[in-house]
Amino acid sequence: MATAPAAEAVAPTKGGGKKKLFIIIGAVLALVLVGGGAAVMLLKKKAPAEGEEESAETEEVAPKAKAKPKSDQPPTFVPLDPFTVNLADKDVDRFAQIGVTLQVDDPKFADQLKAYMPAIRSNILMVLSHKTAIELLTREGKEKLAKDIMREAVRPMGIELEDEEEEPPADAPKKKKKKKVAVESPISEVLFSNFIVQ
Template sequence: MATAPAAVDAAPKGGGKKKLIIILAAVLLLVLVGGGAAVMLLKKKPVDEEADDGTEAVEAPAKPKAHAKSDHPPTFVPLDPFTVNLADKDVDRFAQVGVTLQVEDPKVADQIKAYMPAIRSNVLMVLSHKTAAELLTREGKEKLAREIMRESARPMGIEVDDEEDEAAAAASDAPKKKKKKKKAAVENPITQVLFSNFIVQ
């Protein structure tokens, strides 16, 4: 009869180890899930704080804007290729550049087509003042895209200031003239300038 109670005592000890392993696994799983949720909330929190401050991050105009709520795809307005003499003084150089303007609203695309001669003239003026050295670097192409974006909107009555010009004016130590009233920020309907070909010779 002594052997029967020993068998009964052994069963609870084995079950206790299984329960302990299951409890530890559940606690470990909860810690991992909680840690993952905390990481996701912390990553999301700085974006929410920026929105709460009332300040928005300003993106470079050459970069595409993310419009998640847009019901339609962007509209592309290709311009005929430009062939211009560059401003190099040592040697005759020229550039052939294909430009496509990206807009969000098809109505703006129609408006661009109506102002096409003036837009082409402005873009030609920008291109003709560039040197080959300026156009061969990535930074030069990005600056050119910003200038084309600004000059393409100008015939439609939209004046957009170049961010680099504003930053240079603010940083200059030149004597300050009378402060002009700051204009309200104007949003450019042209969201991006894309190059379809870019040849400098």
């Protein structure tokens, strides 16, 4: 007789265990369905918002430069012969010897660069000859030189990049600038292979 009540006590817990299992599975399925529905609603709301941003960008006069997607091909490097130039220092005669390599993403454009090489070298020499040793010895000066070289290297091919000028003084009269359409440079980077200032 003592075993009968123990068997009866075990039987109701087994039936309740299955019931709890079904409740837990049902709750998990409900959470998955609610989460999936919320994700679908959020994605539907984001798609028109992105379309609105694109239409706003097309209305601007000067759109911002967009990042180029990475291509599967490695970049092409166009090394230039080293430049030796007298610097614009007034107190002392100083010179610089600078090795420049241009990085381009399109190998066809690298061939075009080689065709215009005399004009490109001339433009870069003009930029270098107007720099002082103090300008070239700082990191900021080297970065500005790289931007100047990038701008001058594509100029012989009829590509005009914007010149980043410094802000005018606060008391200077402000000039209205016409907004230009931003042009992407086919040269992705200017690299220095050697940089000696004496």
